Amino acid sequence: MHVNTLILGAGAAGLHCAAHSGGDTLVIDHAKSAGEKIRISGGGRCNFTNTGTTAANFISQNPHFAKSALARYTQWDFIDLVDRHGIAWHEKTLGQLFCDTSAKDIIAMLLAEMDAVGAQLWLKTEIGNIRHDGTHFHVALKRNGQAQIVTADHLVVATGGKSIPKMGATGLAYDIARQFGLAMTDTRAALVPFTFSDDKFKPLAGTAVPARMTTTDGTSFDEALLFTHRGLSGPAVLQSSSYWREGEDVSITIAPDFDIDAALKSHRDTDARKALTTILSNHIPARLIEFLATEVELSGNMADLSDARITEVTHALRNWTLKPSGTEGYRTAEVTLGGVDTNDLSSKTMEAKGQSGLYFIGEAVDVTGWLGGYNFQWAWSSGYAAGTAIASG
DSSP states (O other), rough: OEEEEEEEEHHHHHHHHHHTTTTEEEEEEESSSSSSHHHHGGGGGEEETTTOGGGEEOSSTEEEHHHHHHHSSOHHHOOOHHHTTOOEEEEEEGGGGEEOOHHHHHHHHHHHHHEEEEEEEESSEEEEEEEEEEEEEEEEEEEEEEEEEEEEEEEEOOOOSSOOOGGGSSHHHHHHHTTTTOBBBBEEEOOOOEEEETTTTTGTTOEEEEEEETTTTTTTTEEEEESSEEEEEEEEHHHHHHTTOTTTOOEESSSSSSHHHHHHHHHHHHHSSSSSSHHHHTTOOOOHHHHHHSSSOOOGGGGGGGGGHHHHHHHHHEEEEOOOOOOOOTTTEEEEEEBOOOGBOOTTTTTBTTSSTTTEOGGGGGEEEEEETHHHHHHHHHHHHHHHHHHOO
16 A cells, blocks of 8 residues: 555644645554544643743754744644634633633544545554665554555654553654664653652642742742642643753742732731741641641741741742652653754754655654643644645645
């Protein structure tokens, strides 16, 4: 069997690419259903893009690489597509857009777009040996127990990274890249909770608080922090994990929008007999204050607090330094940081510079977005870039 374009991976990038690469396209995936990571994303409602998307929201060894694709297929283009399919959506905080009903609406939309151009989809299909004979790609496949070879003029690798292996994620994209001589950047789990070997936060499991988390490189995020049985999670933590390296500290500012110094001085005048912990618990979860009292000196009544003591308490709550023992790894990571080196790809088409007709898109590439719909937008933008390049070529 011969096709013009063979796309490996029926995730966000692969499906969107298929809708733009022309009719003679075949998408294959080992899963039973297309778009499995889309289906579970955003609590089942898919945070499909972010209105504030720019290249600054992505991590890459080349911070400029993503600019071309993001500019040629923007968040507004995808929103227009969603609107044309009548999918109701809403905006949450920080420009995050979610489906009103179900992430399945996005999958159905992508499949409808594929059907409209005549692209095919094969599921439950295993990928074997891949080679190029100087003219075409030859890919060994196994489908319904039958082995066959599909040849293609163009091969698009959209198999993602290593995150969430229980859904079948592997390093296949990286193996293919190396086979064809492309370089790889270091990969690690990103957008992932921190763990602590001593289970110190187990008593706080389920407690959430607004926080600013700062990594040693000075990157900080102001969002919710959630204590878990194993450590720390929540948006502030997931964001910071992409910038954290093993062995480094993180600094936490509890309730960054709360002026602790001014509040304590005011309460000292009006609530002199009340305990410091009681007053703090009016503004910060009581369980957290009780826990912090074992690490930071928080004894005494308000009347006993000098200005210097208030400054000490404020500093302690503004500069809580911790050293995670690690992260939960690829098991729960939303994305894989790093991937196919962008120096070996065209930023306009996502084609490999050293192998004509070979493309890498989506999470497989060394372009990793922040939490909040950015990684989906990269999937749409990079998929569009490769698809339109193929269709016009």
